[in-house]
């Protein structure tokens with residue numbers, strides 16, 4: 152898939168992230184694959200998937216849907232954990248991901264390799280590289296390092312303390328100003344259709360929504376909380 156083909160497939164559209172962390176009741180490749188097919192049926196223009204030990208998820212989803220697949224692995228939950236090494240990026244591409252998403256923050260990477268090494272490995276494998284960043288400077292650096300798409304996935308995740316409740320629309324605006332021709336992905340805490348639409352207005356090419364669509368545990372907890380203490 153070329154960058155142009157991917158951009159044409161996702162421009163102005165919704166991408167759904169189908170993931171479940173360790174210990175989650177949906178942490179099952181078959182369950183997540185069904186979730187991906189349901190999301191595709193609902194209008195997802197691409198599926199983002201993978202996670203801890205997520206290579207089998209990427210392979211299964213890629214075989215089950217007709218839309219592009221953005222794959223990743225996760226290793227832990229602190230520091231650089233999304234497709235943290237060049238070897239992990241190669242494994243995700245080999246599993247059939249059209250696009251490999253990886254951490255492109257300025258934090259130290261476990262294998263000590265630069266982001267450009269991930270970009271090169273992914274391109275050598277015939278896939279595209281989506282850079283997950285937390286700031287404008289990281290996004291600009293990732294684009295220079297060869298990213299085909301820059302995603303706001305890690306906004307709010309590199310500072311001490313928990314991320315805020317809402318998405319970082321300011322980062323979307325700043326990235327669009329700095330990178331007028333780039334494929335900018337709004338991702339992280341887009342919990343309502345209105346917020347997803349606001350991301351496009353802020354300049355995003357497309358929007359990734361995960362939790363609010365694919366985590367029934369999170370959705371149920373919001374309804375339960377609205378009804379008051381048990």
Ligand SMILES: CC(=O)N[C@H](C=O)[C@@H](O)[C@H](O)[C@H](O)COP(=O)(O)O
Nearest residue numbers: 168304338339340341360361362363
């Ligand atoms: C920070 C991190 O680990 N983000 C992960 C990246 O793949 C996923 O856990 C998120 O679900 C995804 O980014 C979509 O975001 P949200 O679930 O907020 O719609």
